[in-house]
Amino acid sequence: MLLFGIIIQVILYPTIWILQLFSHEYFPDVFVVSLVSLVIQIGGFYTIMNKTKGMDPQIYGQGRPFQHKLREEDEDVATRKPTFD
């Protein structure tokens, strides 16, 4: 899905620019921003791939393990954010 999302953008941004589909005072600026954004996303995709090389694909979907402690002196991590009952 990540890759598809990036591919859609790779196709759309230049198409919009070449066909000049939109008109706006800041259109050139936004086009430059979108190209920079694409470079970051493609670089980021490689970063993720490198960091998880040889790992269980499950790593993509597990979400962040909850690691907050309610108080400094607690031994175990909390299962929820602090609530005042």
Place this chain on the structure above:
Amino acid sequence: MEEQSNEPGPVMRFIQDYRMKMLIPELLVVFAVWYFLPLLNPSFSMISGNVYENFGVWMYVFQPLFFLPSGILVFVTALTLHGIYPLDNYHEGKIPDLPRAAVLMIVVSFFLMPVLVAFQMLGYYMTEMTEFIGRNPLWERVESVGDLLFYAGPMFFVGLQWWLLLPVFFLSQGVDGIHKIAHGETSSEKITWIFYFLWPISMPFFFDPVEIMAMVALSIPAFAFYSYIRPYYTYVTSIHTMAFALLLTVTVILAPMLPLMNIISPGFIPWPHIPPRLFPWPFP
């Protein structure tokens, strides 16, 4: 060799305790307000003009120091209101004593812009409701609106861009919602996902094609940075990337009709709301 100390020095400690990194989003909003000021009145700039001058006697309520420029005051308020972060730690019991300097900073910001800061404080207490009362989908939505009031407050109470309230409502639900999901902080993932998807769905109602394109290009890498650092966020990032790529596709199809809100109720989006350029485009 000198022993390395892990205890931060006083300056670093102040920066950490008062969470100065949060100045990044806050100052972005302040700069946006400055950018909008000349649209309110051509004589306004960041260093001149009181935006409340047409409010009659209310201008003294909104800004008691009526002779100072609102643009500078909103900037100073963004700095002094950082007293709220140590106060938050005190409320949560992370530090034992009430931080005096923090209270003083909040009082100063309240004196500079009473109405703005009152609503920002209201927003702060709305974000605390999930902790004081209970974490359920209702209070989580209130928490997102609280974030909206706290961080985007200057856009409304100083920039006076009230038409943005509805789109920013959906934006705050979406941004806060996807962060709650990524951090495992929500009591109902399903409801939070619904509110997240209202964000891309609602944007064509309020914005130009180019404005949506900018939002897509900026919001995807801004959020994706989490998963570049810690890949286990990737599933949220990929949903966000896909949702906004589809939003861009829909935008291309609907482009001549956008923003849709002007078809439903003409004049809802004030025109023009595009500020003049600060720097000329360097290419022909």
